[in-house]
Amino acid sequence: MSYFPLSIVSWKEAIKALFLDRVNLVAEYQELIHSPSISMRIPSVVALKEYVVPQKNPPFNRFNLYLRDGFSCQYCGEEGRIAGFREGAALTLDHVTPKSRGGHLTWLNTVAACSSCNLKKADKTPQEAGMPLRRKPFVPSQYNLKRIAKDYPIKSLHETWLTFLGIEEDS
Numbered sequence: 001m002s003y004f005p006l007s008i009v010s011w012k013e014a015i016k017a018l019f020l021d022r023v024n025l026v027a028e029y030q031e032l033i034h035s036p037s038i039s040m041r042i043p044s045v046v047a048l049k050e051y052v053v054p055q056k057n058p059p060f061n062r063f064n065l066y067l068r069d070g071f072s073c074q075y076c077g078e079e080g081r082i083a084g085f086r087e088g089a090a091l092t093l094d095h096v097t098p099k100s101r102g103g104h105l106t107w108l109n110t111v112a113a114c115s116s117c118n119l120k121k122a123d124k125t126p127q128e129a130g131m132p133l134r135r136k137p138f139v140p141s142q143y144n145l146k147r148i149a150k151d152y153p154i155k156s157l158h159e160t161w162l163t164f165l166g167i168e169e170d171s
């Protein structure tokens with residue numbers, strides 16, 4: 001499960017889940033698939049019958065970190081690029097306390113940074129580099145990430161999903 005309202009599963013997984021009666025069919029594609037015994041349309045949207053309780057702490061990974069930081073550089077504030085959604089500088093992960101000083105990649109020691117700020121900061125702390133953080137890094141809750149994720153529609157989602165997500169094409 002992801003923090004976006006919907007998760008992407010392969011059509012094979014979706015069909016398997018349908019046959020196992022774990023999901024309800026919400027919408028389907030026009031394409032037909034055939035097996036020796038049946039032919040059916042490929043499901044495009046299925047809904048889980050049971051609510052899955054999300055894990056308490058979101059895992060630390062690149063995507064979740066960028067999400068926490070609103071896909072923007074925590075030094076200059078520039079918004080980064082999101083595939084299929086927004087143009088901008090490529091984001092990088094920055095160790096607040098540099099790796100060379102024993103800093104690790106953790107929620108509290110990592111921020112999203114544009115590549116030029118990352119290069120400029122180099123092996124310094126924000127104080128030494130004269131680059132104050134816009135916001136102190138924190139461990140986000142599921143709720144934090146879910147709320148931020150709502151602002152970041154992924155354009156590459158199949159158009160049939162947009163109806164269910166209430167996402168408008170950006171003009």
Ligand SMILES: [Zn+2]
Binds near residue numbers: 078114115116
């Ligand atoms: Zn920057």
